[in-house]
Amino acid sequence: MATSSSTPAAIPKWQAIGQAKREEISALLPPEWRIDPIPAPEELRDATSYAEQFLTAEEKEITGTLSAAALLDKMAKGQLTAVQVTKAFCHRATIAHQLTNCLSEVVFNQAIADAEALDAAYERDGKVVGPLHGLPVSLKDQFRVQGTDTSLGYVGWLGKKETADSESWVVQQLRRLGAIIFAKTNVPPGLMTIETNNNIIGYTLNAANRLLSSGGSSGGEGALIAAGGSILGLGSDVAASIRLPSALNGIVGLRPSHGRVPYLGVANSMIGHETIESVIGPMGRCVADLRLLLQAILGAEPWRADPKVLRLPWRECEEREAREKLASKKLTLGVLRNDGLVTPHPPVKRVVDEAVRKLEARGYEVIEWAPPAHSEGFGIAWSAFFADGGKDIHSQLSLSGEPAVPDLAMNFGDKPGHLRPNETVNELWDTQRRRYEYQARYLQYWESTAAQTSTGEPVDAILVPVAPTVGYERGRGLYPGYTTVYNVLDYSAAVVRAGRADAARDLPYDKFEPQGDLDATIQAHCMHFPIGNCLLQSLRC
Template sequence: MENLPISDPLILTAPLETSTSTATNNPTVPGPKIETNEYITIASTKRATLASLIPPEWRVPDPLPSADEIPNVTKYALKYLTSREADITEKYTAEDLVVQIAQGVYSAVEVLRAFGRRAVVAGQLTNCLSEVLLSQAFKRATELDNHLATTGTTVGPLHGLPVSVKDQFRVEGAQTSIGFVGLLGKKETKESESEAVRILKEAGAVVYVKTNVPSGMMAIETNNNIIGYTSNAYNRDLSSGGSSGVFLFPTQGEASLIASRGSLIGLGTDIGASIRLPAGVSGLYGLKPSVGRLPYQGLANTMDGQTVIPSVIGPISHSPSDLSFMMKILLNSKPWERDPNVIPLPWRSDVDEEVRASGKDRKRKFGVMQWDGMVMPHPPIQRVLQETVEKLRGEGFEVIDWNPPAHSEAFNILFKVFTADSGQEIHGLFSLASEPPVPEVALSYSNSASAALSALGPPMTITAYWELQKQTLSYRERYAEYWNSTGGVDAVIMPVAPSVSVRKGEGKYFGYTGVANVLDAASVVIPAGVSDKGKDGRKERDMDGVSDMDKTIWESYDPEVFDGMPVGLQIMGRRLEEEKVLAIAKELEPLLR
């Protein structure tokens, strides 16, 4: 079967004028079967519709610059912006920009114009966008400007701020394909809109783009048969990170968009890495909260109803203060009153203040995991982690080696979760349009449902599912016991991944982030350095007795290829310690920068 070409540039996305969807998390709404190869025509029509909506002055002239010519496109869009638009997108945090809009320094319309143009340029160069809703966004921005001019007050704490969201989030007037051709053609309604999006809008935010995901959010890198492959904005020959899957290096469009400053802050989801890995490989901050801290109601999802390791939503941004800012706004809306799965736990500013105060007294204690015993981090990550340890000790903080229950056990738990149905739902969604799985999905789930059954075995029985839940609880208990035995560290610092990125098609491992999902721990990623071919080079290592995966990933390191890429580190706390890990991230930001 012919594969859909993925070289076409992604552009502005407009929803096709077709039927509406129902308010459900389940994306598999039955519909008419699409004939074989018709998926190519449908996807091509979608891209053509999107391309037709780009204002001429926002187009990157053909031919698009190649990755060899301009690998790093984080600043490329500046050539199309006025100096005032450049200031809007470059000078402020999200929290500061909201103040500027409220004070009348900038209008909501001009802020949207600046970020909209920058987002569109990023989309053309990295394929990071799945939907762009400029028409309704400008209408909303105009309403916000009129409200401020008429009343002298803002609509809410996000008044006029453009906010991006991952494709999973249902937005009125947009489509939610989650990377499947068979789910195109359904426009969301106000009733089907995700709860988190409703909160954003009520707070005054302008939701103007949705970002690309791998088919079903379960793949090594972000690719699908609609939009194509999403590249890293720092090096378009490399991956941007994505949504979680089996043996993967997650990639998603949200990180490439924000890294290009086509957005200051956005919302993603995470079940194994999908917020933190993209943030880590893109020089950004990303928070994975614990389950139930933020509302998941109304999101499209695969494995819907799986409760051993649920997916969570969280923010990605350029600063840890913006992550706290967004968390506070989402929680101040009392989401537990509409989503019964949200824990009634408001934002605890006192925890933030207490943590910051104790840090000033240098009473902080960190556990540091150099490697997880499964896959050795590449030289740039080893160096940056060691430099971080030296900086922490230089500031008077206590640092101990972290040797908890084997992280391989957590990795195996996640593997069982992700393959519990033997990939049958994923293949069912592909079958809606008779489309073939993209290679990144096929790596985990094979090329067909029958092949997946052969490779992964039959779906998990209810007895096995219960046993998996018990195994997860046991692991959490043993991990907590170890944590307590150390005298209680404030947080654990470890790599985000074994590599600063991967070449396209070479993603393999997400164990460093997946452990926090199994533990249901709050975890934040923070930029900590940059790979440097002069400092890192190619280190020799005794490969006797190492696993095939460890050997393959180690040998994939090339100091020339990965030179200059961001190096992120992960700060993991305990369950529901979002305020604490963000306070620590804010404390360490100037030290690690």
């Protein structure tokens, strides 16, 4: 029967499912914490402190002033309750979501109930339940949490609520350590783009500049933490996914090497893909908090549950030696100013140069880093990520019939056939061989720097831009090469704050000669977008 002109056309089923999920999330946001009207990005670019006008003095201190260690100390001394801390972060997370669209699951009710149980145990026993007693922790969507969906950004994965038994191992341990899980955060489909956008939640904005992208794939986590809605969270990284959102949103993050932290029970796309393995790591506001969370997880002895985790406890002696080396000015660093593929934009170049000058002024030695070509490393990553020709991505999209969002289609196409898959297993083996050989040559180069340092030892770490630009507008996230090469190498990498772009100082290059077509395209975006944050990644073997 024909539909009358006055009857709304039925929307596709996948669209209806996504809409229902958005409505479910909205219904779980307490009405008293909603803001109306929500300022447009053009009216409010920086959302990092906007929520404070709606918070009590206590909530502002809890969510905006205290470190994770300070919060834990106050709860251990009975100066704050777990309920007070949890409600404060739930309040601020509600505002953060309205401004950035960062949440994929709201677990406030269960979080408050868990906090009440912790407070009751503290009142009864006079001591904390564990080292993370009462600390709210947010999680990237791929972590399985009881009572929530784990969609990975796919509409077809919705409707299968996790149980206590299906929770990710690290989630179970966080609970045992006393942490409170209160929210999960938005991701792109399959975690395979450097912008966070899907057909369920939609596009996640950058908390530090809402006209720009939050990055991906841990973009929801980055935006939530930057907006003050969380103090610590867990993301994952296979190409850029912890480091890029951390840098773009102005927070800190750590990508450990594979085998350091447990992935057991964590959902992922392209299961079985092990040429370049995804790892989980902490994201937060300060390096000390990252250390706190990682140390707590390692204290749970994850190697007893996850066969891929190395039996490697937190090593106090090595930490002490590193601090002594730092204090004695014996630390040496390399600096990579340009990866040979894409030229860093003026603000990135300036901040790298300033970081080097500051380190040298404090007595540290910095040498220029000239490793094996990063173009080779990036090519290896490309071969690894697209070995199946996008079959896995498109098969998951087909579960609901949803289309690929533009950010995903840019690499994987609107439908299968956009990419050529490996035709034989030998092609995959060849990629793995090339990776191993590249790792060996890079290590050989690293060791050779002993001949350039005054200590006679190889450099301790290298400074590298996280990205060639401080941010990008929607649809313009084109190049993760500055981070991806270190996934190929499997080096641990920490993103630390290094400065902010400055419109007065960071003028476009007068005479720019691109290193290739991609460089020309990305450089054309230079200064086209509003000024944002700029961070560096620091790496060591």
